Amino acid sequence: MITILDCYTDEPAGLGVPPYLGTYPRYIAGSLDKIPTYLTIDDLRLYKLQLKQQQEQGGRRGWEKQFAAKRVGKVIKPSQKTDIKTYNLTKNFENIQDILNNTKELIIIAGVHTPGKYLSAVPGTLKEIIKLTKDISCKKILTGPAVYGTSAEGGKFFERVDLSNFQKIKFFNPSYDEIRDFAVKGAEIIKQIPDLRIIELETSKGCSRAKHCSFCTEPLKNRISFRKKSDILKEVKALSRLGVKHFRLGKQSCYYSYPEAVEIIKEIREKFNPKVLHIDNVNPANVITKKGEEITKAIVKYCTEGNTAAFGVESFDPEVIKQNNLNSDPETTYKAVKLINKYGKTPGPNGMPKFLPGINLLFGLIGESKTTNEHNTKWLKKFLDEDLLLRRINIRQVDIFEGTPLYNTVGNKFIKKNKKYYWKWRNQVRQEVDWPMLEKITPKGTILKDVRTEIWDGKTTFARQIGTYPLIIGIKQRLELNKFINIKVTGHMLRSIIGEVV
Ligand code: SF4
Structure with a gap:
């Protein structure tokens, strides 16, 4: 029997950390003759924890019930915190021992390229995955972005570990013709997940820019190609039939680059009427065109409120933009922020503005200096002063992956040089921009x-x-x-x- 072990993925273009269900487990499940058993790393962590406790307590029975109860919080004392490392159990948890005994092939999906803090999940690091799976005697296949390296924390080189635990390491990267059927069939794995999931949908892979950003792994993984609208609709139909109501068109480098960006959300809205329909990842340069304005209006009309266009701005410092070949200069970002605010700022039925821009900033890029923070705060404050709302400002330290220009040129030189400023820079943005911005977006009483x-x-x-x-x-x-x-x-x-x- 084949089992998938989902250790969760987070990439610049695609999220698979609960409550999100990423594309990898769904496509892989659909590529196999029979839908495999789906486990999460949370299942395995809890199982191992149980085994350890059993050994310590001389084989006490009834642990399955005890731990299932723990998951829903019944045995957590008022002083304790929910254990988010064992929170996302599948329906298969109670049979995990039999499942592992009968598994001939374990497909391990992992890889974090854009590490963040997750409210209710912790992705597996390679070190942890190896520790948890080393005594499972079956063929172990490592796949997902981890094939290109993985990182648990920003500002570091990718994790270096001995990979001999895995009998095969292969990036699963079928063509969109193959994915057409895999995605529909693989939707079935949702049946093995007891909790609500938001489904990450893919529109494209690769990056449409001729020259790429210095730090990005997306061009290493994929050439630019777009999924057919009809294929995405078939996938949404299959998932909707299984009761899924929450979707994000988030697996792509820029939603606005998708040739049918207006039509796809219109049709999803009209045919399936989901409770949540959102997008992710937008290049500001594609917003300020005539087509971009049309897409913005369509997003406000057909998607649900609380929607965010995450702009991969990375820096407002012209020198950093130039040296890292970033996709947007400050003026372009400013115009794109203004345009999305024009159409998306008003609140929708759930109380959040319909559609706002978000800004991603990266520390540690080539050419970063003390003035970088001045450029960043100057522009962010300008948005604030002009009542232009930003849903969130995401700041992280760049991760350095093999094969990227950043790795090949300066590595962690700028991180080492400027690390001493990062806390101060970040805190300044949090205090002077994020806080007042939140008060504007959700005033007291909202x-x-x-x-x-x-x-x-x-x-x-x-x-x-x-x-x-x-x-x-x-x-x-x-x-x-x-x-x-x-x-x-x-x-x-x-x-x-x-x-x-x-
Ligand atoms: S625009 Fe830059 S960050 Fe975005 S996918 Fe392309 S190369 Fe990567």
């Missing part, structure tokens, strides 16, 4: 609807809406998890808000 309770931390429940970059809301009481509630905004933290149930 009602946010369809907020899902996700984890506990002591007496606080953290919740968020389903979608792309949802705001994290801290509610100062323990609420039942996995429920939808409405909240009123009562305060603002640097990047999250405080709310009370209404």
Whole structure:
């Protein structure tokens, strides 16, 4: 029997960390004769933890029930935090021992190229995956972005480990003709997942720019190609039939580059009427064209509110932009921010603005200097002063992957040189831009609807809406998890808000 072990993926163009379900497990499942058993790294972690406890306690029985109870929070004391390393169990967890005994081939999906902090999941590092799987006696295949390296933390070289644990290491990269059928058939694995998932949908791979950004792995993995609209619709149909209602068109380097960017969301809306329909990844240069304006209007009309166009700006410093061949200069970004605000700023039914831009910034790029932060804060404050809303500013240190121009030229030279400033730079943006921006987006008294309770931390429940970059809301009481509630905004933290149930 073949088993998939999903250790989660996060790439510049594609997310597969719960509550997202990425494309890799779905496509791989669909490529096999029979839908395989689907396990998550959370299943395996909990199983190993149980084995250890069993050994320590002399083989006490009934652990499955105990741990399943732990997952829904029944045995977590008020002082404790939800264990997000074992939170995302599949329906197969209770049979995991039999599944592992009968598995002949274990397909391990992993790879984080854009590490972040995740509210309710922790992707597996290669070191951890090897430790967890080394005594499973079957053929182990490593796939996913980890084939090109993986990183658990920003500002580092990719993880270097002994890969002899895996009998095969292969990037699964079928053509779009093959994916047409794989995606429809592979939708079935959703049946093995008991909790809500937002489905990451793919529109294209590779990057349409002739010269690529210094740090990016996408051009190493793929040549530019686009999926047929009819294939995406077939996939959405298969998933909708299985009860999926939350989608993000997020697997691509730029949503606006997709030739049928207007039609695809119009048809998904009209045919399947999903509860959530969002996008991700946008090159600002493609927003400020006539076509870009049309796409923006269509996104506001057919997608759901709380939607974000994450701009891979990376830096507002002209020198850094030049040396790293970045995709947008500050003027272009400014115009794109303005255009999306023009159409998307008003709140939708769930209380969030319909469609806002987001900005990604990277520290550690070639040519970075003390003035880089001045350029960044100058432009970010300009947005704030002109009442141009940004849904979020994502700041991370660049990861250095083999084969990229960054790796081949300076490596971690600029990270080493400027690391001492990063905390200060980041904090300045958080205090002076993020905080006042959040107060503008969700002023006190705003009602946010369809907020899902996700984890506990002591007496606080953290919740968020389903979608792309949802705001994290801290509610100062323990609420039942996995429920939808409405909240009123009562305060603002640097990047999250405080709310009370209404
Ligand atoms: S625009 Fe730059 S970051 Fe985006 S996919 Fe292309 S090379 Fe990568």
